[in-house]
Amino acid sequence: MSHHKLEAKDLHYSYPDDHEAVKGMSFCIHHGESVGIIGANGAGKSTLLMLLMGVLFPSQGEVCVGDVHVTKKTLPMIRQRLGMVFQDPDDQLFMSTVYDDVAFGPRNYKLDEKEVETRVLHALELVGILHLKDRAPFKLSGGEKRAAAIASVLSMHPDVLVMDEPTAALDPKSRRRVMKLLTSFKHTKIITSHDLDMIYEMCDRTIVIKNGEIAADGVTSEILVNAQLMDECGLEVPLAMQNCPVCGSAKE
Amino acid sequence: MHMADALISPLVGGTMWVATAGVAAYSIKKIQTEMDEKKIPLMGVMGAFIFASQMINFTIPGTGSSGHIGGGLILAILLGPYAGFLTLASVLTIQALFFADGGLLALGSNVFNMGFFTCFVAYPLIYKVLMGKGYSTKRIIVVSVIAAIIGLQLGAFGVVLETLFSGKTELPFGTFVLLMQPIHLAIGAIEGLVTAAIVTYIWNQRPEIIERAASGEAIGNASIKKVALGLISVALITGAGLSWFASSNPDGLEWAISKTTGTAELESPVGLHQKLSDLQSKIAFLPDYSFKAPESEAGQGAGEGEEAWPAVSEGTSTAGLVGGGMTLALAALVGAGISLLKRRKYRANS
Amino acid sequence: MANIMNSLYNMRLLDDLARQETIIHKLHPLMKLLTTVSFLTVVVSFGRYEISGLLPLFVYPVMVFSLAELPLKPILLRILLVSPFIIGIGILNPFFDQQIYRLGGMEISRGWLTFLSILIKSGLTVTAALLLIASTGMDRLAGALRMLKIPRIFVLQLLLTYRYISVLMEEVARTLRAYSLRAPNQKGVHRSAWGSLAGQLILRTFDRAQRIYEAMCLRGFTGEYETGGFKEIRVWDIAYWAGWMLFFVAARLYNIPMVIGSLITGVIR
Numbered sequence: 001m002s003h004h005k006l007e008a009k010d011l012h013y014s015y016p017d018d019h020e021a022v023k024g025m026s027f028c029i030h031h032g033e034s035v036g037i038i039g040a041n042g043a044g045k046s047t048l049l050m051l052l053m054g055v056l057f058p059s060q061g062e063v064c065v066g067d068v069h070v071t072k073k074t075l076p077m078i079r080q081r082l083g084m085v086f087q088d089p090d091d092q093l094f095m096s097t098v099y100d101d102v103a104f105g106p107r108n109y110k111l112d113e114k115e116v117e118t119r120v121l122h123a124l125e126l127v128g129i130l131h132l133k134d135r136a137p138f139k140l141s142g143g144e145k146r147a148a149a150i151a152s153v154l155s156m157h158p159d160v161l162v163m164d165e166p167t168a169a170l171d172p173k174s175r176r177r178v179m180k181l182l183t184s185f186k187h188t189k190i191i192t193s194h195d196l197d198m199i200y201e202m203c204d205r206t207i208v209i210k211n212g213e214i215a216a217d218g219v220t221s222e223i224l225v226n227a228q229l230m231d232e233c234g235l236e237v238p239l240a241m242q243n244c245p246v247c248g249s250a251k252e
Numbered sequence: 253m254h255m256a257d258a259l260i261s262p263l264v265g266g267t268m269w270v271a272t273a274g275v276a277a278y279s280i281k282k283i284q285t286e287m288d289e290k291k292i293p294l295m296g297v298m299g300a301f302i303f304a305s306q307m308i309n310f311t312i313p314g315t316g317s318s319g320h321i322g323g324g325l326i327l328a329i330l331l332g333p334y335a336g337f338l339t340l341a342s343v344l345t346i347q348a349l350f351f352a353d354g355g356l357l358a359l360g361s362n363v364f365n366m367g368f369f370t371c372f373v374a375y376p377l378i379y380k381v382l383m384g385k386g387y388s389t390k391r392i393i394v395v396s397v398i399a400a401i402i403g404l405q406l407g408a409f410g411v412v413l414e415t416l417f418s419g420k421t422e423l424p425f426g427t428f429v430l431l432m433q434p435i436h437l438a439i440g441a442i443e444g445l446v447t448a449a450i451v452t453y454i455w456n457q458r459p460e461i462i463e464r465a466a467s468g469e470a471i472g473n474a475s476i477k478k479v480a481l482g483l484i485s486v487a488l489i490t491g492a493g494l495s496w497f498a499s500s501n502p503d504g505l506e507w508a509i510s511k512t513t514g515t516a517e518l519e520s521p522v523g524l525h526q527k528l529s530d531l532q533s534k535i536a537f538l539p540d541y542s543f544k545a546p547e548s549e550a551g552q553g554a555g556e557g558e559e560a561w562p563a564v565s566e567g568t569s570t571a572g573l574v575g576g577g578m579t580l581a582l583a584a585l586v587g588a589g590i591s592l593l594k595r596r597k598y599r600a601n602s
Numbered sequence: 603m604a605n606i607m608n609s610l611y612n613m614r615l616l617d618d619l620a621r622q623e624t625i626i627h628k629l630h631p632l633m634k635l636l637t638t639v640s641f642l643t644v645v646v647s648f649g650r651y652e653i654s655g656l657l658p659l660f661v662y663p664v665m666v667f668s669l670a671e672l673p674l675k676p677i678l679l680r681i682l683l684v685s686p687f688i689i690g691i692g693i694l695n696p697f698f699d700q701q702i703y704r705l706g707g708m709e710i711s712r713g714w715l716t717f718l719s720i721l722i723k724s725g726l727t728v729t730a731a732l733l734l735i736a737s738t739g740m741d742r743l744a745g746a747l748r749m750l751k752i753p754r755i756f757v758l759q760l761l762l763t764y765r766y767i768s769v770l771m772e773e774v775a776r777t778l779r780a781y782s783l784r785a786p787n788q789k790g791v792h793r794s795a796w797g798s799l800a801g802q803l804i805l806r807t808f809d810r811a812q813r814i815y816e817a818m819c820l821r822g823f824t825g826e827y828e829t830g831g832f833k834e835i836r837v838w839d840i841a842y843w844a845g846w847m848l849f850f851v852a853a854r855l856y857n858i859p860m861v862i863g864s865l866i867t868g869v870i871r
Contacts, residue, residue, distance in 0.1 A: 055816050076822060084820050090769050091813040094293070096741040096761050108822030136617050138768040156821060256688045257731075258724035262647050280753045289825030292755060293818060294811040296762020297770070301807045303763070304770035307778060308800060309790030318790040321800070330804065342760040346767070349735045349743070350613050352680060352728040357642045420650045420720055421691050422698035422713060446796055453801030461808065575863025579657040587664035594671060 004031035004159055004188065006082075010061035011051055021047040023212040024061070029188060031159075036199035036220060037192040039209035040234025045192045048209065049164055052190070053084050065160075080109065083158030087165040089145035093137035098129070098148050101137060105156040123155040127181060143174030150181070160188040167195045196238040200224050208233050254347075255362050255411055257355030261418040268414065269360030275368055276341055279334035291335050298331060299339045303346070310446050319442035324370025325400050326447050329379065330454070332465040337363075337371040365410040374403030380466065387462075392452050397444030404440035408432040610771050612680065616732070619672055620739030626670035630839035631738050631746040637846050638734040644850040645726045650716045656723065658858040662846065663729045670737040677736065681728045692720040740764050742833075749832055758827045762814075769810075774803060 006029045013022040021044045029035050039045050050056040052063055054070045063070040065078050086092040095101040102123050106116045124130045127147040132140065140148060146166065153161065166182065167175045179198055182189065193199055199206060199220065206223045208216040210233045216223050223229065230236050243249060257265075283291060302323040309318035323343065327336035341363045347353040354362045379399040383391065412428050415421060423431075455462055620627070626634075641662055648656055667674065696713030735743065744757050781791060781799065791799055852858075 050816075053816075053820055055819070079820050079822060082820075084817075086813065086817055088813070090766075091810060092817045094296075094762055094765055094814050094817065096739075096744070096765055100741060104818075104823075105821035108824070108827075134621055137765065139614065139617070152821070256724060257642060257646055257727035258688055258720050259691060260646060262643050265646065276756065277753075280755055283755065289823070290812075290815050292759055292825070293762060293814040294808065296759045297766050297807050297811040297814065298804075299759070299763030300766035300770045301774075301804065303767045304774040305800065305803070307771065307774050310796050310800075311788065311790035311792055313793050338756060338759060339763070342756070342763045345760060346740075346764055349731060349740075350616055351609060352731050355642070355727050356639065356731050356734075357646060357727070415691065420716070420723075422695040422716060423691065424698065427694075427698075446800070449793075449797030450801045450804065451797075453797035454804060457801065458805060458808075573863065574866055575859030575861065576654045576657045578862045578866070579654075579859040580660060583658075583660045583664045586661060587668040590665065590668035594668070 004066060005029065005064075006052070006160060006188070006190075007064040008048075008052070008061070009064070011048070011058045011063070012060035013047055013051055013056060013058050021212050022051065022058070025209075025212075025214050026061075027207060027214065027217055029160075029190065031188055032186065033205060034189040034203045035191070036203035036206040037190065037209060038194070038196065038199060038206060038233075038235060039215075043209045043234070044212040045209055046164065047212075049084070049162060049190075049192060052162060053082060054078055080156055081159045082162055083153030083156055083160070084162040085146075085149050085153055085164065085166060087168055089142075089149040090137075092149040092152060093145060096136055097133070098124070098135050098137060098140070098151075099133040101148060102133075102152045102155045105152065109156070119155045119157070120151075123151040126154055127151045141174075142170055143177060146170065146174070146178055147181070150178075158187065160190065161185065162190045163192070165193050165195075166191060167193065167198050196224060196235065197240050200238045200240060208235070210234070254354040255358040255365065255414055257357045259415050259418060259420045260355075260358045260361065261420070262357070264414050264418045265357040265360060267360075268364050269357075272341070272360040272363045272368070275364070275372065276338060279337050282334040283338070291331065295331060295335050295339045296342075298327065299343045299346075302327065302339070302343050310442070312442060319439070319446060321446050321450075322366065322370075322400075322404070322439075322443050324366050325374060325379070325396070325403055325443070326450060328371040328375035328465075329447070329451055330461060330465055333371040333375050336375070337367045340367040340371070361410070361414050365407040365414075369406035369410065370399075370403035373406060374399040378402055387455055387459075389452055392455065393445070393448040396448035396451060397441055400444030400447055401437060401440035404436045404443065405433060408436040607771075607775070610768055612676070613767065615676055616736050617739065619736040620742075622671060622737075624670045624737075626666055626737045629737075629842055630833055630835050631742040632749050632835065633839040633843045634734060634738055635743065635746045635750075637843050638730050640843075640847055640850055641730050642727050644854050645723055645730075647854065648719070648723070650719055651712070653715065653719050653722065654859040654863075655853070655857045656719070656726070658853040659726055659850070661849070663726065663733060666733045666737065670733070672733070672736050677729070677732050680732060681725055688720060688724045692717045692724075695720070745832060754827050766810075770807065773806070777803060 008025055008027050011022050011025045012020070014020045025048065037045055037048065047056065051058055052070075054063070054075050057070075057072075065081055068074050068078065070078050093101045095104055099120055102120045103116050106119050111119070120133070121130065124133055127150050129144055129147045129151065132144060132148070137145065137148065150161075150166075161182075163182070166178055170178060175195075175198070179202060182191075183202060189203070191199065191203060203220050205218065206216075206220040207214060208223060208229065215233050216226075216229055224238055225241050227237050236242075302321070305323075306320055308320070310320070311318045324336065324340050327339050330336070331339060344354065344359060344362050344366065348356055348359050348362070379395055382395040382398065385391070409429070409432070412425070412432050415423070416425055416428065421428075451462065641659070645656065645659060666672075667677075695717045696711055699711065699713035699716065701712045702709050738746075740761065744761050747757050747760075748754070777799065778791075781795070782788070785792070
């Protein structure tokens with residue numbers, strides 16, 4: 001299924017103040033993969049996501065979704081296939097009810113109201129918050145907001161889910177619930193996070209970014225335990241992989 | 253300085269609604285032709301900010317008191333006049349709906365008083381003109397204070413005129429003006445100072461925000477004139493139209509006219525009272541009942557240069573008291589009855 | 603600040619109330635809006651000496667209150683708190699108009715009558731607006747505005763403002779808390795921090811607007827927002843409006859308490 005792959009070819013991007021945030025990144029993500037993108041603050045993760053989504057355009061290099069290049073012209077089509085969940089659900093849930101929020105995308109694609117309704121109800125059911133459909137977003141808890149934000153993307157039937165810190169600011173139970181939910185999706189997933197334990201559990205592949213460049217790209221279970229690499233990139237080995245804090249005994 | 257529903261007459265409220273709707277429609281058209289859809293979320297969130305900013309007490313040096321930002325001027329400076337006006341309009345709409353500040357009928361007046369004078373008078377004609385030579389800290393302060401004061405003075409005067417034309421209060425024009433204008437001089441000065449502090453900060457941090465708002469908004473003299481002319485003609489036409497409709501039901505405007513010319517106002521529709529009296533005379537078992545008869549009284553009132561006052565005999569006032577009590581009791585009974593029925597239904601269902 | 607947090611609480615309460623499913627809630631929002639506007643117009647069209655004629659209009663809020671099963675206390679509290687401006691302006695009436703008026707054996711000045719008239723009108727109009735929002739909700743009201751051909755841009759922007767009030771209030775509250783914790787002896791924000799405190803909040807607001815704009819674009823927003831279908835207006839909805847219209851017009855044309863009162867006093871005599 002070649003049309004499901006997502007490819008970045010030699011991406012470069014500089015901000016107007018000449019700060020070069022992305023310096024020549026290349027990678028290819030295939031259908032059904034779960035990829036974690038990790039790196040220290042300011043490493044260029046967010047800029048990379050913006051480039052993938054076509055919010056920013058690279059000064060050099062290109063992004064391809066399937067066989068289509070991301071350009072101004074192809075954006076509407078690209079954005080239907082890539083769904084992005086923002087770090088702060090308050091930025092993403094801007095309508096006055098959960099229903100209207102989840103319907104926002106489908107309505108913009110001029111689907112008829114019957115189809116919109118089917119999609120909204122289905123998406124809400126998938127994330128398990130159908131009962132909240134008439135609520136105002138500001139009445140939701142952190143976990144519910146996150147679920148609603150994910151539903152607002154699912155209703156567009158994307159092939160790829162791009163998520164910026166999906167577990168940020170969640171209590172442990174809600175975090176677990178969101179992780180379970182995400183694992184249940186068959187979509188291609190791209191997740192950026194500082195929650196390395198979550199990446200470790202959910203992603204088979206990890207890309208490590210350092211100063212706008214790719215420092216490592218490979219199997220998660222090999223990369224995250226590489227203490228030297230993690231340290232150089234401003235990260236550390238996931239807690240689940242570290243020695244026992246009480247007795248100091250190493251994990252087998 | 254929210255104008256309230258209770259103080260406004262339908263005629264004044266309606267006229268101001270039409271004027272405000274005209275400015276809003278023009279602003280929306282302007283924004284659409286600029287094709288700046290980026291501004292829509294910005295306007296929405298800035299409106300919410302104006303709300304939230306009411307929480308911030310800016311302590312006024314040397315006094316124990318504190319001030320707030322009103323919003324019109326800072327919105328015009330940061331978003332441009334058109335987007336600023338629309339943003340303030342939605343803020344005031346939500347205030348009217350959820351906090352009952354102002355009211356739905358007075359909304360047109362409130363948006364006009366607080367939005368039009370700041371965004372379309374104080375901002376383009378004072379702020380932009382005086383600021384023309386370029387930004388400096390000192391100039392920002394002086395110009396913001398002048399613009400804020402002028403905007404608020406005009407707004408306050410608008411409140412005075414609208415209240416007087418509505419004729420619900422007894423306040424003489426002079427007293428009202430002396431009451432409103434000086435208070436708003438102080439409020440305007442504070443608002444200007446706070447606005448200046450904010451603008452200076454943003455100008456130092458992100459000058460492009462203010463530049464963007466100021467440029468692209470082609471407020472040439474031509475377009476301002478067009479707005480003003482259009483507005484005045486629309487207001488005149490609706491005013492005339494509404495007065496014509498209202499002429500059978502004399503109200504605010506006529507009250508104001510009668511106040512100044514000394515002619516009498518008729519408190520309620522004459523024809524109706526006649527009909528009522530006819531009806532009453534047919535009801536035989538009410539021989540003593542006297543409906544108020546403003547027509548005859550009005551004639552006498554005019555002679556003394558005194559405003560008409562419905563003739564009220566002892567009998568009618570007693571009838572009014574008794575009837576009023578009964579009406580209220582009836583209303584309360586209806587409410588209680590419905591609530592009782594509902595409760596019973598719930599109990600039956602559960 | 604506590605006051606503003608109260609407003610936030612009040613907004614959330616109204617939002618909750620609007621999600622009930624009573625006979626009033628189920629009415630078409632447009633018809634409720636029209637009924638409210640008609641009511642307001644009739645109330646304020648009464649002259650400034652009118653009191654008895656206004657009384658029958660109390661039936662409307664009482665009926666809506668009980669039919670929509672709205673709690674009296676929080677809404678009445680709101681009405682009491684509202685607009686010191688009205689009382690401020692109205693309280694001067696007794697000073698400017700001291701003509702004596704005899705009412706059932708008592709003598710009071712006409713100024714008090716006009717003041718009372720203003721208070722009654724204020725109570726009625728404020729209640730009507732609150733009842734509209736408490737039985738309809740902002741989202742459905744926005745639908746009604748769209749049916750009235752209010753431009754999409756304005757309606758969308760209105761909804762956005764409504765949506766982000768709570769978000770920004772919490773943000774401002776956090777900033778103020780951080781400020782006051784490090785400035786224990788100040789009542790408000792000192793002049794030296796005026797610009798930077800409010801200015802930074804505004805800059806953060808601009809950044810948030812940018813993120814929201816991106817979130818909208820990523821879901822296909824191109825400047826035109828589709829609201830989805832409108833709710834159909836049923837005969838019953840129109841009947842509701844028409845029924846109230848009849849009552850309002852009757853109450854405006856005939857002084858109902860006078861008729862009732864004269865009936866009673868006449869019979870006694």
